[in-house]
Structures are given as structure tokens and as C-alpha cells.
Amino acid sequence: xxxxxxxxxxxxxxxxxxIYIGSSSCVSVQETFDxxxxxxxxxxLSTEPMKVIAPDYKKFLDPTATRRMSxxxxxxLLTAKQxxxxxxxAELDAVITGTAWxxxxxxxxxxxxxxxxxxxxxxxxxxxxxxxxxxxxxxxMSVKCNGYNNTISHDFMSFETSLLDAVLLMKENKKAMNCxxxxxxxxxxxxxxxxxxxxxxxGTHPVAEAATCFILHNHSDQKKTAKLSNITFxxxxxxxxxxxxxxxxxxxxxxxxxxxxxxxxFDYRTLCGEFSSASAFGLYLADELLSSPxxxxxxxxxxxxxxxxxxxxxxxxxxxxxxxxxxx
Amino acid sequence: xxxxTGIGAVSAIGLDVASNYQSLLGRQDGIGYxxxxxxxxxxxxxxxEVKLSNEQLIDLLALNKxxxxxxxxxxxxxxAAEAHDHARLGDIKDRTRIAFISGTSVGGMDLxxxxxxxxxxxxxxxxxxxxxxxxxxxxxESAAKALNVQGVSxxxxxxxxxxxxxxxxxxxLIGAGLADVVIAGGVDPLSKFTINGFNSLKILDTxxxxxxxxxxVGLNLAExxxxxxxxxxxxxxxxxxxxxxxxxxxxNTCDAYHQTASSPEGKGAVLAMSxxxxxxxxxxxxxxxxxxxGTGTQNNDLSEGTAxxxxxxxxxxxxxxxxxYTGHTLGASGGIEAAYSLLAINNxxxxxxxxxxxxxxxLDLIPQQQIEYKPVNxxxxxxxxxxxxxxxxxxxx
Numbered sequence: 001x002x003x004x005x006x007x008x009x010x011x012x013x014x015x016x017x018x019i020y021i022g023s024s025s026c027v028s029v030q031e032t033f034d035x036x037x038x039x040x041x042x043x044x045l046s047t048e049p050m051k052v053i054a055p056d057y058k059k060f061l062d063p064t065a066t067r068r069m070s071x072x073x074x075x076x077l078l079t080a081k082q083x084x085x086x087x088x089x090a091e092l093d094a095v096i097t098g099t100a101w102x103x104x105x106x107x108x109x110x111x112x113x114x115x116x117x118x119x120x121x122x123x124x125x126x127x128x129x130x131x132x133x134x135x136x137x138x139x140x141m142s143v144k145c146n147g148y149n150n151t152i153s154h155d156f157m158s159f160e161t162s163l164l165d166a167v168l169l170m171k172e173n174k175k176a177m178n179c180x181x182x183x184x185x186x187x188x189x190x191x192x193x194x195x196x197x198x199x200x201x202x203g204t205h206p207v208a209e210a211a212t213c214f215i216l217h218n219h220s221d222q223k224k225t226a227k228l229s230n231i232t233f234x235x236x237x238x239x240x241x242x243x244x245x246x247x248x249x250x251x252x253x254x255x256x257x258x259x260x261x262x263x264x265x266f267d268y269r270t271l272c273g274e275f276s277s278a279s280a281f282g283l284y285l286a287d288e289l290l291s292s293p294x295x296x297x298x299x300x301x302x303x304x305x306x307x308x309x310x311x312x313x314x315x316x317x318x319x320x321x322x323x324x325x326x327x328x
Numbered sequence: 329x330x331x332x333t334g335i336g337a338v339s340a341i342g343l344d345v346a347s348n349y350q351s352l353l354g355r356q357d358g359i360g361y362x363x364x365x366x367x368x369x370x371x372x373x374x375x376x377e378v379k380l381s382n383e384q385l386i387d388l389l390a391l392n393k394x395x396x397x398x399x400x401x402x403x404x405x406x407x408a409a410e411a412h413d414h415a416r417l418g419d420i421k422d423r424t425r426i427a428f429i430s431g432t433s434v435g436g437m438d439l440x441x442x443x444x445x446x447x448x449x450x451x452x453x454x455x456x457x458x459x460x461x462x463x464x465x466x467x468x469e470s471a472a473k474a475l476n477v478q479g480v481s482x483x484x485x486x487x488x489x490x491x492x493x494x495x496x497x498x499x500x501l502i503g504a505g506l507a508d509v510v511i512a513g514g515v516d517p518l519s520k521f522t523i524n525g526f527n528s529l530k531i532l533d534t535x536x537x538x539x540x541x542x543x544x545v546g547l548n549l550a551e552x553x554x555x556x557x558x559x560x561x562x563x564x565x566x567x568x569x570x571x572x573x574x575x576x577x578x579x580n581t582c583d584a585y586h587q588t589a590s591s592p593e594g595k596g597a598v599l600a601m602s603x604x605x606x607x608x609x610x611x612x613x614x615x616x617x618x619x620x621x622g623t624g625t626q627n628n629d630l631s632e633g634t635a636x637x638x639x640x641x642x643x644x645x646x647x648x649x650x651x652x653y654t655g656h657t658l659g660a661s662g663g664i665e666a667a668y669s670l671l672a673i674n675n676x677x678x679x680x681x682x683x684x685x686x687x688x689x690x691l692d693l694i695p696q697q698q699i700e701y702k703p704v705n706x707x708x709x710x711x712x713x714x715x716x717x718x719x720x721x722x723x724x725x
Contacts, residue, residue, distance in 0.1 A: 095582070100463065102485065111441060114524045119368035127525035128587050128714075131433060132464065132485035137715025140582040146599055149582035149717055150493055153435075153464035153485040161482035168500040190444075198459040233480055235424070317469065 020224035023086035025079035028210040039298040049192035050208040070105040072186035075211035093177040094148035098162030100276030102132035156315040159183035159280045182213040183280020201274045208273025212280035230324035250310035257314040290327045330499045331571040334415025334557035335667040336407040339654045340376035357653045359536040376550025376655025398436035399517035404467040407553035415557035427479035427507035428472040429498045431490025431514030433659040435464035438517040488713030490514045492662030508563035513555030513663025537624035539649035542686040547623040550655025554663025576724040579603025583716030594635030596718035601639045604720040621710040622649025633691040648681035648696040662711035669707040
């Protein structure tokens with residue numbers, strides 16, 4: 001399995017206009033939401049499964065409209081709205097949601113309802129809210145976006161292949177776009193138990209959850225916090241990947257795996273815990289580190305100059321993803 | 329330019345493309361009562377079930393009998409292997425240039441709904457396998473592995489438009505040079521979960537569905553898988569393979585109106601159809617046949633019909649819902665119907681819309697009622713789903 005998956009160098013091969021992170025928002029087990037200095041009061045991770053620090057939903061969302069929504073839907077909606085507000089945009093051109101496990105709370109609720117009540121006279125609410133694309137559909141409805149809408153659910157690659165979708169969309173359309181890209185997963189009491197029993201994760205970090213999103217865009221004159229400079233997929237932690245690191249020379253790598261490199265590696269899962277779309281939190285942290293020297297020192301990262309950060313994920317089935325962002 | 333060089337399909341009307349096509353020509357629907365699902369509704373709600381048990385599918389695919397498979401995996405491998413072989417992809421040595429993109433609504437729900445109550449009780453190995461098969465991605469990885477496909481793989485889950493969106497993702501991968509060949513489409517199994525879900529929405533018919541008929545009351549839930557092989561012009565020429573057609577245009581839009589209902593004017597549907605037609609660089613009048621989403625629900629057919637009249641400015645071309653044969657295969661429908669669209673082009677045939685009697689009041693649209701042989705150069709295929717996810721594809725000769 002030494003062969004590589006075709007990879008994507010945004011600047012060289014594709015002759016792309018630059019793709020930027022315009023803004024981001026995150027609800028996680030850290031106090032990331034609506035708090036620019038979250039890294040100054042880091043919460044130590046527990047050894048037990050960890051749920052997000054719930055924002056004060058009433059302050060940001062209409063309680064009547066969100067009354068029947070599960071936590072994952074509220075978090076997704078909240079972060080989408082906040083990211084748009086930060087970028088100062090009222091409309092989106094695309095909504096792309098990466099979620100490995102979708103809307104688990106409603107899925108389990110509907111399974112339970114016909115197990116316990118029988119198959120007659122069931123309420124459709126939890127079924128309606130159980131499909132993976134409920135999240136993207138809800139965001140589109142909420143901001144009235146009739147544009148491109150996709151949901152990607154591919155376990156550990158859900159977020160990375162969502163980013164790739166956004167990049168391919170912007171490349172094809174060749175016009176200025178603002179694309180929402182989310183990495184969203186929820187943990188329920190049921191799934192926490194099953195994840196542990198089925199050993200879905202390696203146990204290094206507690207299982208957790210988050211809703212993280214980015215507005216990616218390709219406008220050179222719009223606000224931006226970082227430039228997306230590479231997305232590559234390889235079959236394994238092979239020479240292609242190591243060559244890529246040697247050639248690209250990132251100042252820092254965010255990863256939970258050991259990588260044969262001189263570049264310093266920081267394990268971001270020590271902050272956010274383990275879940276299938278944790279790489280979205282990793283990108284959120286990378287973006288933060290590029291724009292905030294305070295974040296760097298608060299996290300004890302001693303690299304003197306941070307201009308380019310890589311995110312390397314090695315998945316249980318062997319495949320790897322490489323994302324890279326640069327300061328702009 | 330993205331070419332199509334292979335198709336594969338499994339549905340209630342056939343285990344392969346050839347038998348699906350024979351059923352379409354013979355007006356043979358696949359709607360009946362389930363043999364494999366233990367549900368209260370098994371003799372009340374007719375479904376479109378693939379006429380093989382899991383054990384028979386495992387035998388047919390020569391898989392290891394001792395392993396556990398979701399029905400989703402089995403159906404996916406069956407149809408994807410057919411598309412793979414049809415396009416002679418076995419000849420391609422560099423397997424990393426072949427990508428696999430699949431769509432599904434519920435992934436391995438057929439296993440989860442049977443076992444999730446017992447997850448806490450079961451032995452470790454069984455538990456790991458069954459639970460991991462729940463994820464949408466699992467069938468994609470299994471099929472890619474079975475076919476030794478090593479390029480980018482991912483899974484789309486946009487309910488009933490999943491397969492159509494997988495085809496778009498695949499076309500973009502080829503456009504960006506990230507793959508030479510992409511097997512793209514989708515799969516969904518029948519499950520107690522979806523049968524009860526759609527039943528709770530009161531949109532299942534207790535009779536075989538009547539799409540676009542004034543008396544329609546709902547859909548028949550179904551299962552299946554459908555894939556197309558998308559290929560770059562260069563790869564197709566190098567391999568000397570004859571194409572079945574081209575993917576001329578596509579558009580993915582969102583109705584942004586309601587989680588499960590379409591807007592009365594079909595806003596998202598209009599944007600999807602007109603976007604795909606615009607990308608194809610043709611006039612709406614160039615479309616010879618529309619394979620409509622046509623689920624047979626009150627809401628979809630009225631909304632889609634209104635949108636058709638808007639897009640075609642009242643002059644709607646021949647159209648039919650092949651869901652009157654297969655039932656609604658959810659995330660697979662865009663893949664199965666893409667295969668049917670390419671068969672229509674290659675054989676110069678338009679399929680009838682079964683069981684139509686009376687046009688929907690106020691809409692006055694009459695679907696194709698008889699088999700008609702005529703030149704079919706361009707087909708529009710619609711896939712509209714929950715969450716307002718609307719996708720249209722334009723296939724050409």
C-alpha cells in the first residue's frame with residue numbers, strides 16, 4: 001500500500017485563486033464559543049466522555065424556533081450564525097456539512113419510540129431530525145440559502161472531504177463565493193457507551209463532541225484570517241506524506257500521531273478530546289495560532305515564528321490527510 | 329468533459345442493468361410486501377424490495393460467509409461491481425486513479441435497528457463489527473476494498489439526492505484532475521427505521537404508488553443501489569472504451585423552505601433544473617426526456633410539476649417517474665435513475681409512468697403513458713430530498 005492517493009496542491013497544480021478562511025466559530029469542550037481568549041482558561045480533559053460547554057442558547061437563538069431541536073442542531077446553527085456575523089455577511093453561497101455520526105440523539109429517540117411504543121401512531125419529529133442532512137438543511141433555511149448544499153459523512157474523513165468539496169466548488173464556479181464548511185458531531189449517552197465498548201477510538205483521549213465551522217471564501221479583498229494552502233490524502237503514513245512535509249516545511253504540525261519529522265508536533269486532541277470530526281477543531285486551533293501570539297504562548301508552543309501550520313491525521317484504517325494553512 | 333463508461337443497478341425490478349431494463353420495457357413493477365423485514369407494516373405497506381436475501385447476496389458475490397454485512401454493503405458491492413466490470417475497470421493498473429464516491433441516507437441502519445438494544449450485552453467482536461457498520465461510510469469503504477479502488481473515497485448523505493450529489497462530487501474530482509475514473513452513485517436498504525419514519529409522516533401508499541396522478545396519496549419505500557462510471561476524456565480514449573454518454577450539466581441547490589416538504593412553487597427544483605440546463609449549455613427545449621423525482625406524494629409531484637412548467641415555460645417534454653416501477657430507493661434513486669437515463673439515450677426509448685389516469689388538477693401535466701421509441705439525445709434526471717436538497721443532472725449522448 002505504498003501508492004498514494006492523487007493529491008491536491010492548491011497553488012501549483014490547480015492554478016486556483018487563493019482560498020481563505022474568513023471566519024470561524026466553535027462550540028467544544030473548551031470555552032471556545034463567543035470567547036476570543038478561550039485558550040487562557042483551558043479546561044483539563046476528564047477521563048470520562050465529555051460533552052460540550054453549552055452556550056446560553058437563549059441569548060443567541062429564538063427559543064420558540066429551537067424548542068424541539070437537539071443540541072447538535074442548536075450548536076450547528078449557533079456557530080454558523082456567529083461565523084457569518086464575524087465576517088459581516090448576511091448570505092451564504094454554499095452550505096457543506098461534514099458529520100460522521102449525524103443526528104444521533106434523534107436517531108436513537110426514533111429507534112426507541114418504535115421499540116417501546118410499537119409501530120403505530122409514532123410522532124415524526126425525531127425521524128425528521130434524524131437524517132444527516134438535517135443540519136445543513138436547517139442552516140440553509142435559517143439564512144435562506146438556496147445555493148449549493150451538501151452533507152458528507154465519511155467517518156474520520158468527513159471534515160476533510162467537506163473542505164475538498166468546498167475547494168472543488170469554488171474552483172469550478174470561478175466566482176466570488178462564501179462557503180460554510182462545518183465539522184459537526186454529537187455525543188449522546190448511548191453513543192458514548194457504544195464508542196467505548198466497540199473501541200471506535202484508540203482510548204488515548206476521552207471521547208467528546210464539537211460543532212466547528214468556517215466560512216471559506218475566495219475574495220482577495222474580504223476579511224481573512226488564514227489561507228488554505230494544501231489538502232492531500234495518502235493511503236498511509238508513507239514517504240509521499242513525509243516528502244510533502246519536507247518540501248512544504250510547516251513551522252508546526254498539529255497531530256495526534258507520531259510523525260518522523262523534525263517539525264514540532266502538537267496534539268490538539270489534548271484540548272478537544274476524540275471524535276470523528278476532531279480535525280475541524282484542529283483547523284480552528286491552527287487558524288487561532290496563526291493570528292494570535294497569545295494563543296501560542298498560552299499553549300506552551302515555543303516555535304518562534306508561526307507562518308505555516310500543517311494538520312496531519314492518521315486514521316484507524318491507515319489513510320492519512322494533510323491540511324495546511326498559512327498566515328495571510 | 330466527463331464521460332460515462334459503465335453503469336450498474338440493483339432494484340426491486342432486477343438484480344442487474346439488463347433485468348432492470350427488461351422490466352422497464354415490460355411494464356413490470358417490483359412493488360410487493362416485504363419478505364425480509366420484521367415489521368408491523370409488512371402486510372399493510374407495499375415496498376420495493378430486492379428479491380434476494382442477504383445470504384443469497386453473500387453467495388452471489390462470493391463473500392466470506394462468516395463475516396457480518398449490512399444489506400447496504402451487499403447492495404452497494406453488487407451494483408458497483410457491475411458498473412466497474414461494465415466499464416472494464418479491471419484493466420486499469422494504477423488503482424489510485426480510480427475514486428469511489430457513494431451516497432446513502434441511513435448507512436447500515438438495517439443492522440443497527442436489529443442489534444442496538446443488545447449492544448450492551450453482546451460479545452466484543454460482534455459488537456465492534458455490527459456497530460461500525462452503522463456509519464454511512466462503511467459501505468463505501470467495503471465496496472472500494474472489494475473492487476480494489478484506491479483513489480479518494482467519500483460518502484454523501486443528503487437523503488434522497490445522495491447518489492446524484494455523489495455523481496457531482498465525482499465529476500468535480502475528474503475536473504480537478506484528482507481522479508481519471510470515478511465510480512459514483514448510491515445505495516439504501518429497506519429498514520424498519522425508514523418504513524416507520526415515512527409512515528409517521530403519512531406519505532406511504534398502501535397501494536402501488538401513482539406518481540403524477542391526481543389521486544396519488546404517497547410513495548412506496550424501496551431499496552437498491554445504482555452507480556455510474558465517470559471517466560475523463562483522456563482516460564477513455566487511452567483505454568479505447570466506448571462511452572455510454574456524457575454528464576453535460578448538474579446543479580445542487582436548496583429549497584430552504586421546510587425540512588420535509590417542498591415549497592409550493594418548487595423554488596429549489598427550478599434552480600436545480602435550470603442550473604443544470606444552463607451548465608449543459610443548452611436550451612430547455614433540447615431536453616428529450618425528464619426522469620422526474622416523482623415520488624407519488626401529494627407535495628412532491630405538485631411542487632415538481634409546477635417547477636417543470638416554470639423551467640420549460642409550459643412546454644414540458646416527455647417525462648415519467650420510474651419510481652412507479654422501483655418504489656423510492658431514497659439515497660440510491662439518483663444512481664439507479666442515472667443508469668435508466670443512460671439506457672434511454674442508448675436505446676432511444678422513453679419509459680412509461682405506470683398507473684397514471686388523471687392529471688393533477690391545476691397542473692394539467694400528462695406523463696408518458698406508453699413505451700415510445702424515439703431519438704433521445706438529452707435527459708434531465710431529478711433527485712429531490714429532505715432538508716430541501718435538490719439536485720438535477722443532465723446526461724447527453
